[in-house]
Amino acid sequence: MSENRDPGPAGRPLTVADVLALPVVADGDPRVVTGVEHVDRPVRWVHITELTDPASFLKGGELVLTTGMPLPDDTSGVRRYVDELAAVGAAALVIELVRRYHRPPDALVDACRARGLPLVTLAKDVNFLEVTQVVHALLLGNQADAMRRTQRVHEAFTALTLRGAGPEDVLRAAAEMSGRTVVLENLVHRALVCEPSGSTAEAALTDWERRSRSTPAADRAGIRGPEGWLVAPVEYQGETWGRVAMLHDPSGTSGPSYTFAPARTAVPPPFGPEDVTVLERTAMALTIARLTHPTPWERAAHRNALRDLAEQRHHSPADARARVAALGLPTEHTRFVAVLADVPAESETARTEARLSEELDASGAPALVGLLGPSRIGVLLALRPSQPWRQAVERVSRTVLDPAPGTTVSAGSPAGDLADVARSFREAARVAEATEPGQLLPPDRSFHERSDIGLRRLLFALRDDTRVQEYAERQLGRLLDHDARHGTGLLATLRGYLDAAGNKTVAARAAGVSRETVYQRLHTIERLLGRDLESGEQRTELHVALQALDALRGR
Missing domain, CATH: 3.30.70.270 (Reverse transcriptase/Diguanylate cyclase domain)
Known part of the structure; x- marks a missing residue:
């Protein structure tokens, strides 16, 4: 029977859809007649019955298998049979169309449709005992796997808390563990951290405040609001500070697909116990992190x-x-x-x-x-x-x-x-x-x-550029070297002359020396630099070089 041990997706309960996809059931050519929108119901157990009142032996969540032999002949009896199964919370009714029936009775179809109970027909003979063995093995195995995964969740969040992880790290871990988008918000519905999973931030956060306000607060982890968010409060110093929300994939395509069922609108898979565990540990880790991180999360x-x-x-x-x-x-x-x-x-x-x-x-x-x-x-x-x-x-x-x-x-x-x-x-x-x-x-x-x-501030911004440094040195280096060796002030004379727009009389008056002295110094500058100070273009180049030199010296 090992070929039938096809486990359902990890991290969520085994569903009616998962059971119908198992080879041992699929060989019977199953068809969902009613309640196709409820095939995501979890299956807690499989129950074979040929009793007229099977509900008295059920506790809820069972997949009920029958050959149809015990079904009442009258419509009221069929309706009562279905009502009792629905009332106790049976996951689905599976009837084999081999012995008594070759098509499902209309009364049975109508009753199951009225109560929203999935009715599945099997066109071929199926070994019910083998179905129970396979499904029960999967259920027990899933329980053991779930316990191991829960332990890993606790260990992961404990490690995050011990190393002082911030909210981004905590939410990232929650999104990775759950495969869901997780959002942290404060009391005024500001989404402070969003870790998308399988969607985009746009899909998760569009119109956030309105959607969040339509989702009631909860004092413990639970499903709330029209979108069915899983939410849990985050506290700070004994008071509610905000909450963390786990969202369904907005695309609605994250649920399993079922080849045996008629075309239907895909719905997101329900939150399972492990999702609740992840969100509760997320909220706890955030509460501790809020105490240990001094910077307000806003x-x-x-x-x-x-x-x-x-x-x-x-x-x-x-x-x-x-x-x-x-x-x-x-x-x-x-x-x-x-x-x-x-x-x-x-x-x-x-x-x-x-x-x-x-x-x-x-x-x-x-x-x-x-x-x-x-x-x-x-x-x-x-x-x-x-x-x-x-x-x-x-x-x-x-x-x-x-x-x-x-x-x-x-x-x-x-x-x-x-x-x-x-x-x-x-x-x-x-x-x-x-x-x-x-x-x-x-x-x-x-x-x-x-x-x-302007020019001066532009050169200041470019002062670390080696091209600016090289330009200033190439234009003025020999003049600077001469002043350093001989103690002259030719650079100051050049600056005064250029500031005076080439007017020697104005430059002499500003420097407090005679025009003849300015002429002599300018002649020396021209000889040292190999420049013609009567050229407007060359004066501009030297003026830019002086501005660059000032920027380099921080003047």
């Missing part, structure tokens, strides 16, 4: 979302929109502006991040706030299309500068779509790279933007 969620957006690490734009919307940020009819705040003291960065996050929350301004580096805070503002973006950035800048004076705040230009946010972050980063500490700003603005970048 802030960690913002940090992760910002990094994913800035580095374009999402699987698709649709996934990005779903994740951001699930965190409470509007994504439709919205302009986005990326802001970077570089705090001078790394030790003040976390405190400044918390202050900024609290202030934006209190003002009702939709934004993501999070650390992007040891001393860099990132902000993503979500603004109405008509809302002046510079005013919004100015409020952010002032809020940051209050607790952390000396912070450099840089902004990218607005992005009309979430998919363009990475470009806004890149612009803000380039502005920050081109901004020296203490860089002067217009009197009515406390942040830097792309339009501020």
